[in-house]
Amino acid sequence: MSDLTYCQGPKCHTYDTKDRKRGPKGNKRNETRRRSSFYYLDGHACSMNCERDWFNVYGSRALDHFGRITEPRVLTQDNAWSIRRNWNHPDADTFYAYNHLTEERRPITQSQYESDNSITDDGRLNI
Numbered sequence: 001m002s003d004l005t006y007c008q009g010p011k012c013h014t015y016d017t018k019d020r021k022r023g024p025k026g027n028k029r030n031e032t033r034r035r036s037s038f039y040y041l042d043g044h045a046c047s048m049n050c051e052r053d054w055f056n057v058y059g060s061r062a063l064d065h066f067g068r069i070t071e072p073r074v075l076t077q078d079n080a081w082s083i084r085r086n087w088n089h090p091d092a093d094t095f096y097a098y099n100h101l102t103e104e105r106r107p108i109t110q111s112q113y114e115s116d117n118s119i120t121d122d123g124r125l126n127i
């Protein structure tokens, strides 16, 4: 079973590299890269070039689809939270939520620290 996926860069096949060449001698062609994992475009593109190509072709449509920011977003004490780990003081609270505006620290558990849901996408504490 193979978990290989194709690079999502729309012009990936146009970059002329050895690893993109496929086919018999005399009838070589370049193909989109295929890998088990990619580093760019959140794991969907093989290179910075392909990431940029993707955005140049699809970026505006993605913004239209997910909604553009049409008024300023504001950081207040309600959405200024981040999750942190105290690496330097083993006796102190190892995990805490930190408010960038008030500088308040609230101890949290390790599972809250490791959870993707402890802070909302817009920085609100969800504990």
Ligand SMILES: [Zn+2]
Residues within 6 Å of the ligand: 007, 008, 009, 012, 033, 045, 046, 047, 050
């Ligand atoms: Zn690519």
